[in-house]
Amino acid sequence: MKERKLIIAGNWKMNKTVAEALALVNNLKLELAKVKEVDVVVCPPFTALESVSKAILEMKNIRLGAQNMSENNFGAFTGEICAGMLKEFSVRYVILGHSERRQYQKESDALIAKKAAVAHAATLKPIVCVGETLAEREAGRTEEVLETQVRGSLAGLPRDQMVETIVAYEPVWAIGTGKTATTQQAQDAHAFIRELLGKMFDATVAKKVRIQYGGSVKPNNAKELMGQPDVDGALVGGASLEARSFADIIKNSI
Numbered sequence: 399m400k401e402r403k404l405i406i407a408g409n410w411k412m413n414k415t416v417a418e419a420l421a422l423v424n425n426l427k428l429e430l431a432k433v434k435e436v437d438v439v440v441c442p443p444f445t446a447l448e449s450v451s452k453a454i455l456e457m458k459n460i461r462l463g464a465q466n467m468s469e470n471n472f473g474a475f476t477g478e479i480c481a482g483m484l485k486e487f488s489v490r491y492v493i494l495g496h497s498e499r500r501q502y503q504k505e506s507d508a509l510i511a512k513k514a515a516v517a518h519a520a521t522l523k524p525i526v527c528v529g530e531t532l533a534e535r536e537a538g539r540t541e542e543v544l545e546t547q548v549r550g551s552l553a554g555l556p557r558d559q560m561v562e563t564i565v566a567y568e569p570v571w572a573i574g575t576g577k578t579a580t581t582q583q584a585q586d587a588h589a590f591i592r593e594l595l596g597k598m599f600d601a602t603v604a605k606k607v608r609i610q611y612g613g614s615v616k617p618n619n620a621k622e623l624m625g626q627p628d629v630d631g632a633l634v635g636g637a638s639l640e641a642r643s644f645a646d647i648i649k650n651s652i
Contacts (some may be wrong), residue, residue, distance in 0.1 A: 402608050405564060405631035406622060407439035407463055407525060407647050408638025409493060419446035423453050423460075424598060425641035430459060435632070435652045439463040439491050439525075440638070444479055451487040454513035463491035463525070469512040481520035492517050493633070495527045495551055497570045507550025514552065518559045525564045525633065526551050527612065528591070532571035541590055548594055557603050563644075565591055565609045566633040572613030574635060579621050584611050617646035624651040 414422060419442045430438060432582030441463035442450050454460045468478035492616035510526060517524040528547040530540045567587050569579050589608045596604035611623055623629055638644040
C-alpha cells in the first residue's frame with residue numbers, strides 16, 4: 399500500500415462536446431462506482447464544466463478539474479477564465495503549465511508560479527506540469543530542465559500549499575506519440591523531483607507531495623508505472639477519452 403494516495407486525472411484537452419462529455423462521464427460513473435482507492439479527476443474543456451459538474455455532484459470518488467486558468471482574478475482579459483469562475487462549477491483541481499501550453503502559448507515558469515499562487519488562494523489544487531523534450535533528454539539535460547521548471551513553477555509557494563500541490567512529470571517526447579518512458583526512466587525522474595522538493599522545502603513536504611506521470615499512459619502499462627515507489631498517479635491524455643480505457647488504467651493501478 400502506497401503511503402500517498404494515487405491520483406489519476408484525465409485531461410480531455412480540446413475534445414468532447416457537452417453531449418459527448420456527459421456520455422463519457424456517465425459511463426465512468428458506472429465503471430468506477432466501487433473504486434475508492436484512487437482520487438479520480440476529470441478535466442473536460444471549459445464548455446462542459448457545468449454539465450459534468452452536475453453529473454458527478456453525488457459522486458464521492460470523481461472530482462472535477464479544469465485544464466487551465468488565468469493568473470488574473472477579473473478584468474479586461476479577453477478569452478480568459480479566472481479561478482472564481484471555476485469555483486462556481488465546483489472545480490477542485492486545475493492543470494497548470496501543460497507542455498502544450500508551454501509550447502504553443504509560450505507560458506513561462508514565472509507565469510505558472512503566479513497561476514499556482516492564485517489557484518491556492520481560491521482553494522483550487524494545482525496540477526503543475528514539468529518535463530523535458532526529446533532533444534533535451536538526448537543531450538543529457540533532463541535533470542537540468544526539470545530543476546529549472548520545478549524551481550521556477552513552484553517559486554513562492556509556502557510549505558502548506560506545496561503539500562496540496564500535485565506535480566505532473568510529463569516527458570514531452572512521450573505525449574501523444576505512443577512512446578512511453580520506461581518504468582525506470584519514470585521512477586528516476588520522479589525520484590529526482592522528490593529529492594529536489596526536499597531541498598526546496600524539507601523532507602516532510604517532499605514525502606507528502608504526489609507526483610504523477612504523464613505520457614502515453616495506457617491500461618497495459620499502468621500497473622508497472624504506478625508500482626514505482628515515487629510515482630503517485632497519472633495525468634492521462636488520449637486514453638481518458640474513452641470510459642473503458644480510462645477506467646481500466648485506474649483499476650489496473652490499484
